[in-house]
Amino acid sequence: MAKNTKPIAGTELTTNGAALNVVNKLYLDTTDATDLDDVTTGKWAWLALDITQITPSANETSQSDADYAGNGFGSTEVTSKRYQLAVTGKRHIGDAAQDYVASKQFAIGNALHTRALWIDNGEAILAEVTLSNIVPTGGNANANQTFQVTIVFNGAPVAIDGKLTMSDRPDSDGTYTATVAPATTVITPSQN
DSSP states (O other), X not given: OOOOOOOOTTOSOOOSSSOOGGGOXXXXXXXXXXXXXXXXXXXXXXXXXXXXXXXXXXXXXXXXXXXXXXXTXXXXXXXXXXOEEEEEEEOOTTOHHHHHHHTTTTOOGGGGEEXXXXXXXXXXXXXXXXXXXXXXXXXXXXXXXXXXXXEEEOSOOEEOSSEEEEOSSOXXXXXXXXXXXXXXXXXXXXXX
16 A cells, blocks of 8 residues: 655654653564564564553662772662563553563463564664563453553663664554664775
């Protein structure tokens, strides 16, 4: 299907100054892959529909020290981080990302591992993650069902080496594909 529309002038999202949270994007790989070498192998479900809040936290471990040379003052060294994204919203049945998370409600161990692609103010970060604290339903009788998941990074995330592009429209299963173009074009002497 051809795309023959464009945003109305002035409605573009701000990419500088006071940033809006909506510029950030969070995708989960529904193939359960955990390899961080190639982002293009994933089937990426965009976790966005009826998601009202995504809260990052570093979940840091630190070591506090004090010695005699500090004259009574100590110091703190952050020794590790277990980065995580707490996601909350309303349950939307039929959404590829929410259905994927909900399918893991009773899973344990490696069945909860996958990859997350977190695009934070334009910087794409890929991480192996564990889906935890999954709540795919619940709430008051007269309210929409709740949805919640905590996406916990396993180890250090990696940056995408090149220009990441996500497909404009989802595939028939509701997932997106990623492509990566080289960050810079190298012109060899024979191309001059």
